[in-house]
Amino acid sequence: MNSADFKNGEYGDVPPKKGLQAFFRVYSTWALSPEWFRQECWKDVGCKTLQEYLNQNWDGGGEANDLLALLWTWQHGDVTRYFPEDAGDLAKTLGRVKARCLIVPVSTDQYFPPEDSEQEVKALKDGILRVVPSVWGHLAGGGNGTKEDTEFMVREIGEFLKLR
Structure with a gap:
């Protein structure tokens, strides 16, 4: 602009x-x-x-x-906008999620740091956190990091999908 x-x-x-x-x-x-x-x-x-x-x-x-x-x-x-009665309380809104969730941040992601994901997973009823160990930051999460980054994500997603 x-x-x-x-x-x-x-x-x-x-x-x-x-x-x-x-x-x-x-x-x-x-x-x-x-x-x-x-x-x-x-x-x-x-x-x-x-x-x-x-x-x-x-x-x-x-x-x-x-x-x-x-x-x-x-x-x-802001997902909390869909539930005005939650008054912007993200943890309360995430607590409404019924689906099993896999949250996969990258250890060095400066946009979505894993510390934020830890708090979100705590609020979910059935959330699993797996952190990609990578120096490739935000790019690793989109498949633009190393081969090992991608293999980690594929493996964790595969394990998650095996869960019942």
């Missing part, structure tokens, strides 16, 4: 590259963990430098209005 080339969302065929690049550069520091940067994990995906990794993976992709819709969802996505 603050990008000079955003044009109030009416940019036509020429996307607001400056704003998108700025957004994704900031996003990359949250999507990946500080440990990922310390361990120079960009080398694990064939990049020689951090700059090369950022250029290849975080330079202005996406659609600006889609990103604004995503941000709006993050700001307003």
Whole structure:
């Protein structure tokens, strides 16, 4: 929105590259963990430098209005709104869930830290928590981490589905 080339969302065929690049550069520091940067994990995906990794993976992709819709969802996505009688009490609302739930955060996810998931699982009647041990942060949860990250999730989901 603050990008000079955003044009109030009416940019036509020429996307607001400056704003998108700025957004994704900031996003990359949250999507990946500080440990990922310390361990120079960009080398694990064939990049020689951090700059090369950022250029290849975080330079202005996406659609600006889609990103604004995503941000709006993050700001307003509140399951407690469906139960006004719970007065915003997330634990109370989660306590209404009857389904068995598997919650699989990543140990270094800065958007959805496992500590939050621990509290949510406590509120669920039948919740199971399995934390993916990974330095790939938020990306590991979407299958963009290591082979081991994905194998961990597949294994845990498989075990969960075997439960009755």
